[in-house]
Amino acid sequence: MHKLVYSLIITVISSAIVSCSQSAANNEAVTPSKPVKSTAQIISSLLRSDSVSEWNVNPLMTPDGNTPLEVKDLGRLNDLFNDSNYVHWAAGEEIGIPPIKDTRGHWDNGRAFEKIVPCKDFYVEPLTHSSPYLVPQAAAALHEIGHRFSSRLEERSGAKYRIKVTSVLRTPESIRRLQKVNKNSVDSSVHMLATTFDISYANYVCDDPRVTHNPEKLKILLGEVLDEMRREGWIYVKFEAKQPCYHITARRRDS
Numbered sequence: 001m002h003k004l005v006y007s008l009i010i011t012v013i014s015s016a017i018v019s020c021s022q023s024a025a026n027n028e029a030v031t032p033s034k035p036v037k038s039t040a041q042i043i044s045s046l047l048r049s050d051s052v053s054e055w056n057v058n059p060l061m062t063p064d065g066n067t068p069l070e071v072k073d074l075g076r077l078n079d080l081f082n083d084s085n086y087v088h089w090a091a092g093e094e095i096g097i098p099p100i101k102d103t104r105g106h107w108d109n110g111r112a113f114e115k116i117v118p119c120k121d122f123y124v125e126p127l128t129h130s131s132p133y134l135v136p137q138a139a140a141a142l143h144e145i146g147h148r149f150s151s152r153l154e155e156r157s158g159a160k161y162r163i164k165v166t167s168v169l170r171t172p173e174s175i176r177r178l179q180k181v182n183k184n185s186v187d188s189s190v191h192m193l194a195t196t197f198d199i200s201y202a203n204y205v206c207d208d209p210r211v212t213h214n215p216e217k218l219k220i221l222l223g224e225v226l227d228e229m230r231r232e233g234w235i236y237v238k239f240e241a242k243q244p245c246y247h248i249t250a251r252r253r254d255s
Contacts, residue, residue, distance in 0.1 A: 061164075062203045065212025069157055071220040074227060081226065081239040081246065088190045088236050088249040095137050095252050096193030100171055113194065114139035116168055121146030123205040124165045130191060133169045138195045138250035141234050145199070145248070148225045153218075160208040163222060166245055167191060167198040195250050202244035222246070 074080055116132040118124050121143045124132055134142065146163050153159050170191035190196045201219040206212060226237050226246060238247040 060206045060209060062215050062218075063206050063209055063212045065214060067157055067159065067211050067213055069153075069159075069213045069217040069221065071217055072224050074220060074223050077219075077223055078239045078241060080223070081230075081237040083230075083236040083238055083249075085190065085238075088196065088238065088247075089193075091236055091249050091251045092190045092193035092195040095250065096135055096195040099192035112136055116142065116165065116197075119143075119146075120162070121150065122163045122165055122199075124168075125200075127168065129170065130167045131169045131171075133194055134197065135194045135250070137252065138197065141229070141248070141250040142197055144234065145222075145225055145229065148229070149222055152225065153213075153221060156221075157211055157213065159211040159213055160206070161213070161218065162205040162207065164200045164203050164205055165197055166200050169194045190249055196248065198240070198243070198245040198247055200245050201239075 112135065113133040114136055116124055116134055116139060122145075142165070149163055150161065153161055168191070170189050199222070201222060202215055204215065204218055223246075226235065226248070229235050230237055233251060233253055235251060236249045240247050
């Protein structure tokens with residue numbers, strides 16, 4: 001794949017050089033409509049990796065902290081967030097994709113995808129048993145969760161944290177691999193519909209270590225956001241105890 005990309009780059013650059021040389025030879029004035037990019041800029045643009053994003057460089061994971069943080073009393077989270085697999089599936093089937101067989105199916109499923117990469121709203125941990133793709137409605141819900149969490153936290157204490165995404169789109173192939181290390185995963189995972197994602201409630205990314213909080217407080221603050229968006233009709237939520245995450249499925253929202 002890399003050889004093909006490099007061949008394409010060389011072809012494009014060579015064509016551009018030949019064209020410019022011919023124009024100069026004919027004493028023609030070349031007036032580009034847009035600023036001309038250098039070779040380095042072209043290569044950088046074509047080969048830029050998600051891994052070099054400013055939001056993905058040496059993230060600091062949940063440092064110990066004891067700065068006071070005021071949060072609501074939500075009660076038992078596993079009672080509050082107990083939406084059944086049935087409602088997750090029903091919501092997922094409304095806006096999601098048919099389950100795809102393997103990773104090649106990402107590109108010929110007939111539905112739009114958005115790639116989920118580290119950004120100002122959230123961090124995506126290196127995924128070993130899922131792929132970073134969601135349907136647009138689910139991607140919008142994820143961004144909204146991350147934005148509300150970070151904004152609310154900064155308003156209350158000045159701390160700068162982001163939520164951490166731990167699982168996104170799965171295939172039957174990736175589920176089989178996951179079952180070898182996680183006996184709780186099931187064949188009928190709604191993650192296959194590209195509408196569902198997991199957010200850790202135990203680990204977060206701290207973007208400024210000057211103000212830090214206890215992860216238990218952050219878990220409740222994230223719960224506040226999820227409870228609010230659940231009531232607004234954005235999402236369904238399941239509190240996972242064995243795997244420390246909120247399991248979230250986007251819902252159809254007519255706007």
